[in-house]
Amino acid sequence: MRKSRCHICGGEEFEQRRVEYIYRRGGHYLVVRDVPCEVCLRCGERYYEGPVLLQIEQRFKAIYEHEAEPQAEIQVPVEVYAS
Numbered sequence: 001m002r003k004s005r006c007h008i009c010g011g012e013e014f015e016q017r018r019v020e021y022i023y024r025r026g027g028h029y030l031v032v033r034d035v036p037c038e039v040c041l042r043c044g045e046r047y048y049e050g051p052v053l054l055q056i057e058q059r060f061k062a063i064y065e066h067e068a069e070p071q072a073e074i075q076v077p078v079e080v081y082a083s
């Protein structure tokens with residue numbers, strides 16, 4: 001577990017979880033499921049290890065450069081908020 005405090009709220013309690021991470025760059029998206037992270041129990045801020053983020057970035061690059069196939073694809077509806 002983390003030894004330091006949450007940099008958002010100063011909380012000291014964290015829990016290991018696996019979450020859905022949405023990586024976005026240049027108008028492209030990659031949804032990665034079951035990504036390990038630590039979650040601040042007070043405010044919900046998520047903390048990821050450097051190698052985890054690096055792996056996601058590498059998968060994004062490989063998929064968009066057609067060197068790898070994603071496990072699945074989803075269609076996502078898009079809306080503009082009407083005020």
Ligand SMILES: [Zn+2]
Nearest residue numbers: 006009040043
């Ligand atoms: Zn927090």
